[in-house]
Amino acid sequence: MKLATYKDGSRDGQLVVVSRDLGLAHYATGIASRLQQALDDWNFIAPQLQDLYETLNHGKARHAFPFDPAQCMAPLPRAYQWADGSAYLNHVELVRAARNSEVPKTFYEDPLMYQGGSDDFIGPCEPARFLSEDWGIDFEAEVAVVTGDVPMGTSPEQALDSIRLLMLANDWSLRNLIPAELAKGFGFFQSKPATAFSPVAVTPDELGDAWQGGRVHLTLQSTWNGRKVGLCEAGPEMTFHFGQLIAHICKTRNVRAGSIVGSGTVSNKGVMDASSRTEWPKGYSCIAEKRAIETIQDGQPQTAFMKFGDTIRIEMKGKDGQSVFGAIEQSVAGPGR
Known part of the structure; x- marks a missing residue:
């Protein structure tokens, strides 16, 4: 899967899942708000992020939006x-x-x-x-x-x-x-x-x-x-x-x-x-x-x-x-x- 961190005015940003072709993104807020949170509990959180990733790649994520690299912080800010x-x-x-x-x-x-x-x-x-x-x-x-x-x-x-x-x-x-x-x-x-x-x-x-x-x-x-x-x-x-x-x-x-x-x-x-x-x-x-x-x-x-x-x-x-x-x-x- 592919992950990024969007700017939101805070130091650590918001975790987003990004489609394989880098065309779409979806906030992962319901699963993990920050990448470090996912890393700290990877075995539990990663499968949920993977499910969202697959949904996004199949065009079935209801709240997807165009991915914009200019809105990205470093993946781990x-x-x-x-x-x-x-x-x-x-x-x-x-x-x-x-x-x-x-x-x-x-x-x-x-x-x-x-x-x-x-x-x-x-x-x-x-x-x-x-x-x-x-x-x-x-x-x-x-x-x-x-x-x-x-x-x-x-x-x-x-x-x-x-x-x-x-x-x-x-x-x-x-x-x-x-x-x-x-x-x-x-x-x-x-x-x-x-x-x-x-x-x-x-x-x-x-x-x-x-x-x-x-x-x-x-x-x-x-x-x-x-x-x-x-x-x-x-x-x-x-x-x-x-x-x-x-x-x-x-x-x-x-x-x-x-x-x-x-x-x-x-x-x-x-x-x-x-x-x-x-x-x-x-x-x-x-x-x-x-x-x-x-x-x-x-x-x-x-x-x-x-x-x-x-x-x-x-x-x-x-x-x-x-x-x-x-x-x-x-x-x-x-x-x-």
Whole structure:
């Protein structure tokens, strides 16, 4: 099934069920008013939401209305946890190669992860506001999952059973703030502002055979200022699957329902052309990766980071060509209310 959260003037919005083709929606108020409520009592509430979903898909929901992504908040407007991994090691390899730094062997054995702010997510069609262009504004196109309760010590295979929903993420980064923060040895903070998520979160079964081994085997599309810059395959090159990422979190603690876990920037390896120059036919899911490629090949980056007024669209289509999660469509803006 597909779920979204509509704006209603409150912090947590109203849960709606969305049809498979993203054409219609129906308030789930009689079942659960908020998504977190459903996650807290998933085994009881999810079947009721599924029944409404089937009714909606068959055109028999009496109070259905046209679905409007512009009315959406993030599916979980605020969450108990937002933990973002870096599961695509090609991205790590490129960024490190650009600064002549090797990737430690441990990175291939244990996932990289940071804990971001989860109290204030951005809706899929809301502007991303920043105080300065000088901070190095960069989008990051990712896949994310929402978990149920996961006990401490759960194995990666068992952790896969805890995945309730999947969605897309734009994990904004402020690249020019990162070096000074990491130099302190305490990780990201100011350099990782509020994250945006797709209009719709979907249960794993909606992906069919595209959901295999804890990975989404579909193409993640990134369109910057109307130009498609990324057509990255999310499945094959994901070094750590979502079960491994969740197990990494719960090694020393319980993970509670409503935790969001991100994949990190979706990234694909390049290929050698006839002139022995590496090309990246799949493009990129963040500007930092493009700049790393330019530095490796030409000695310095050429592509600038985002400016006020820039736009980014992030979307994933199923094998039938239809949008799975709806699109994140954001503009970059200066400070405002």
